[in-house]
Amino acid sequence: MAVELSSISLPKKPGVYLFKNRKGRVLYVGKATKLSERIRSYFAKNPDRAMIPELVKKSDDIECIVTASPHEALILERQLIREHKPRYNSMLKDDKSFPYLALTNDDLPRILYSRRPPKNAHIWGPFPNAGAAKQVMKLLRRQFGLRDEKNNIPFGYLDSGSKEDYIQRISAVKQILNGNASSLIDSLTKKMDEYSENLEYEIAARQRDLIKAIRTTTSQHIVSSKVYRDCDAIGFASEGDLAAVVVLHADDGVVKGQESWQMIHREDIGETISMFVSDHYANRIPPKLLLTPTPLFDGVEDWLQTRRESAVEVRNPSRGDLVTLMKLASQNAEIQLIRFVNKTSGSLEKRAADDGAKLLGMQQMNHIVCFDMAQIQGEHRVGASVCFKDGRPHKEEYRKYTVKGDQIDDLRMMREVVQRWMKHQTEWPDLLLLDGGQTHLNMIHEMIDKSENAGKFAIAALAKSEETVFRKGHEPIILDRRGRVLIHARDEAHRFVNTFHRKRRKTSKMVDPLEKIPGLGAKKFQTLIRHFGGRKEVLHASEKDIKTVPGIGPALAKRIFEAIND
Numbered sequence: 001m002a003v004e005l006s007s008i009s010l011p012k013k014p015g016v017y018l019f020k021n022r023k024g025r026v027l028y029v030g031k032a033t034k035l036s037e038r039i040r041s042y043f044a045k046n047p048d049r050a051m052i053p054e055l056v057k058k059s060d061d062i063e064c065i066v067t068a069s070p071h072e073a074l075i076l077e078r079q080l081i082r083e084h085k086p087r088y089n090s091m092l093k094d095d096k097s098f099p100y101l102a103l104t105n106d107d108l109p110r111i112l113y114s115r116r117p118p119k120n121a122h123i124w125g126p127f128p129n130a131g132a133a134k135q136v137m138k139l140l141r142r143q144f145g146l147r148d149e150k151n152n153i154p155f156g157y158l159d160s161g162s163k164e165d166y167i168q169r170i171s172a173v174k175q176i177l178n179g180n181a182s183s184l185i186d187s188l189t190k191k192m193d194e195y196s197e198n199l200e201y202e203i204a205a206r207q208r209d210l211i212k213a214i215r216t217t218t219s220q221h222i223v224s225s226k227v228y229r230d231c232d233a234i235g236f237a238s239e240g241d242l243a244a245v246v247v248l249h250a251d252d253g254v255v256k257g258q259e260s261w262q263m264i265h266r267e268d269i270g271e272t273i274s275m276f277v278s279d280h281y282a283n284r285i286p287p288k289l290l291l292t293p294t295p296l297f298d299g300v301e302d303w304l305q306t307r308r309e310s311a312v313e314v315r316n317p318s319r320g321d322l323v324t325l326m327k328l329a330s331q332n333a334e335i336q337l338i339r340f341v342n343k344t345s346g347s348l349e350k351r352a353a354d355d356g357a358k359l360l361g362m363q364q365m366n367h368i369v370c371f372d373m374a375q376i377q378g379e380h381r382v383g384a385s386v387c388f389k390d391g392r393p394h395k396e397e398y399r400k401y402t403v404k405g406d407q408i409d410d411l412r413m414m415r416e417v418v419q420r421w422m423k424h425q426t427e428w429p430d431l432l433l434l435d436g437g438q439t440h441l442n443m444i445h446e447m448i449d450k451s452e453n454a455g456k457f458a459i460a461a462l463a464k465s466e467e468t469v470f471r472k473g474h475e476p477i478i479l480d481r482r483g484r485v486l487i488h489a490r491d492e493a494h495r496f497v498n499t500f501h502r503k504r505r506k507t508s509k510m511v512d513p514l515e516k517i518p519g520l521g522a523k524k525f526q527t528l529i530r531h532f533g534g535r536k537e538v539l540h541a542s543e544k545d546i547k548t549v550p551g552i553g554p555a556l557a558k559r560i561f562e563a564i565n566d
Contacts, residue, residue, distance in 0.1 A: 003059045004394070010036035011335055014073045015066040016080060019088070022060035026084035031077040033070045055088050063339075065258045066331045068324055072255065079256050099130045101137055101177060108163065109170050110147040113137045124177045135209075140176065143184070144169040185211055233291040233322075235329030236273060237337040238265045244337035245276050248329045249287075255328065260336040270294045281307055290314045291326050349391030355482040357430075360471065362458060365430050365485065366390055369397075371418060372435035372493040373410045374501035381408065382504060383417035384497035387429075388489050400500050410436070411443050418444055428456045435490050437463040441470045462490045514538065517563050519556045527551055528560070539564050 003019070015035050019028040032038030039062060042052055067073045081089050101124045102117035103109045109122075113134050117123050127133035140146060146169065147153050176184055192207035235246040243265035249257045265272050274297040277290075286304045288311070296314055304312040317323045357365035368388040375381040387397035401417045414434065432448075434440045441461035448454055461470045467479040467487060479487060514525065514535070531549045532538045538546075543561035547554055 003056060003062055004389070004392075010039055011064055011066050011331070012036045013066045013331070014068075014070045015064055016073050016076045018063045018065075018080065018084075019055055019059040019086075020061045020063060021058060026080070026086045027059055028055055028086045028088040029077055029080045029084065031070070031073040033073075035064050035066070039064075051088055063260075064332075064335055065255075066328060066335060067255060068328055076255055076257075083257070099127055099133055100124060101127070101133060103170060103174065108147060108166055110149060110151060111137060111141055111173070112149055122174065132212075140173050144173055146170070146173065185215070230287045231289040231291065231325070232287045233325045233329040234273060234277070234293060235326070235331070235333030236269060236293045237330065237333040238269075239337060239341060241265060242337070242340060243272060244333045244340055245273075246329055246333040246336055247280070248325065248332065250325060255325070258332060260332070262336075262340045270297060274300050278303070286312050288312065291322060291329070292316055293326070293330065349485075351391070352485040352488075353388070353391035356485040359477065359479070359482045360431075360458070360460065360469070361474075362430065367427075367429040368431045368433055368485070368489050369421075369429040370433040370435065370489040370493040371414060371421075372490070372497045373403075373413050373417070374497045375403075375408065375410075375413070376501075376505070380501060380504045381413055382497060382501050383413060384493060384500055385417075385421060386489060386493045386496050388485065388492075391485050391488075393492060398496060400497075402504075411440060414440060415443055415447055419447065422448075422451065422453055428453070430457060432457050432459045433486060433489055433493075434459070434461040435464075435493055436461045437468075438470045438476075441472065445472050460486075462486055514560070514563065517556075517559050520560065524551050524556075 012034055014031075014033050016029060016031050017035060017039055018026050020026055030038065041047070042056055047053065065076065067076055099113055099115050100117045102112040102114060102121040104112065104118060105120045105122075112118075112121070141148060145153055145166075188207050188211050192204045192211070195201070195204035195207060231250045233248045233250065235244075235248070237244050241264055243263040244260060245263055246258060246260045248255050249259075261276070263272065263276065273292055273294055277292070277296060277300055281304060286308045288308075290304065290312060292314060293316070295316060301312065301314045304314070315322065317326055353365045353368075357363065366389060369385050370388070371383060371385045373381075373383045381403035383401040383403060385399045385401075387394040399421065401420060403413050403416060405412070405416050407413055407416070414436070418432075432444075434444055438461065441459065444461075445459055448459065459472065462468070462479075463470070467483070468476050469479060469483065469486060470476050477483075514520065514528075520528070528538060528546075528549055529535060532541055532545075538560075541561075541564075543557055546552060546557040546560050549557075552560070
């Protein structure tokens with residue numbers, strides 16, 4: 001069944017979204033600066049890509065993974081596309097990974113620009129903007145005299161420099177790559193201003209571009225892989241007995257995937273997390289570093305080390321880079337919890353729809369359309385229909401109708417509205433439900449039986465008195481709890497049509513009473529206003545005074561007086 005927008009939790013954060021079918025297979029992976037806006041665009045009436053309607057129709061769920069930044073979303077998107085190979089994703093034009101900057105572990109470290117840096121190196125990245133990263137690498141080499149991949153040093157630096165001096169320069173470069181680039185930017189800005197004052201604009205522009213490259217690269221930097229290498233972060237969120245646990249997998253400095261579980265949570269968090277860790281890592285090798293929202297019970301950490309056959313560090317971080325990863329895990333757990341809650345409530349509503357189908361002897365009642373009418377003494381005659389799918393309101397298919405004919409009874413008004421509804425339908429419901437009794441059912445049934453739509457859907461009427469449902473060829477049924485979906489649909493139609501009716505009445509009260517009077521055309525209207533000196537004065541005039549206006553006879557004067565005093 002096609003996924004519905006109302007069933008999805010939509011974070012207003014950067015991240016990645018995965019369209020999945022009912023078997024959990026990933027059909028499409030995308031990234032977004034703001035997940036809520038991007039996902040909503042897939043449900044627009046005119047989507048920007050031809051494949052979108054088919055993708056939405058074949059998807060049963062959309063999973064969101066929140067990331068720390070749009071850059072990280074870009075990297076995670078690529079990682080997930082490679083992992084799942086979704087059929088609706090355009091294949092990447094190349095198989096390159098994102099580049100890193102690295103300082104080797106040699107006695108005299110070399111600076112490298114590489115897509116596969118050495119594992120024992122100090123690594124920064126990955127960097128989605130590869131050009132800016134390469135530019136920064138060249139600048140750092142030139143500025144600090146660093147050795148390159150072939151162990152060469154830039155022109156102007158002597159190989160005879162002391163090892164201590166070189167290591168000091170390496171330390172400065174590490175600070176810059178860790179985000180502390182203000183001193184280098186200040187130096188380049190000063191040079192840029194000097195070149196500009198000397199009218200050397202081309203050189204000044206190059207300095208400006210270098211500053212931009214440094215800022216771009218340091219802002220792209222996600223996290224040092226020295227901190228996040230082979231790390232799992234566990235996020236936890238709960239509501240009542242229902243809990244969501246999320247595990248973010250991070251390696252080589254970036255979040256590479258997410259797994260989520262729905263759990264029953266009746267104990268304290270420490271016990272729930274300890275039980276989860278014991279189950280989760282019973283069939284997989286634990287990481288070197290495990291981040292948890294609460295300390296684990298005694299013995300669990302030792303068990304993890306036995307499973308890994310080497311050291312496992314378990315931490316509950318309170319500051320530093322690791323807190324960022326823990327916050328991401330917690331945010332994603334909150335999102336998954338909302339998703340689980342929606343699914344749980346959705347399953348209850350689906351059960352209500354199934355109960356209703358059994359009560360009426362139907363195979364299914366997944367799609368209901370319910371009609372109701374409203375009027376006051378023949379004025380402001382309106383109708384409305386609401387739509388329920390799987391027991392839940394489907395507001396995208398709610399409709400309002402203004403009655404066009406001159407009929408003032410509910411029966412004929414409903415017949416007109418249902419006729420208009422059928423003309424524009426392409427998908428038929430399982431049940432057409434009317435707010436009314438046996439008489440409503442007979443009239444609408446007779447009309448539909450004579451049309452080309454006869455037999456396409458079941459028809460029933462639900463009377464308010466004793467909550468009795470009527471169907472052709474069946475005995476009336478007084479509803480019990482199994483009919484709650486029918487009562488919900490009828491009450492929702494009643495609410496919707498009455499809200500529409502109130503708005504119509506309110507709007508009509510705002511209309512000038514002088515504009516609705518038969519026989520009072522534009523010319524006589526202007527004569528009337530000029531005679532009394534304004535609208536306000538007309539509204540306070542007597543019938544006798546109105547008769548004195550040139551061109552307005554006794555009959556029209558009476559209608560005007562009655563209108564302004566109604």
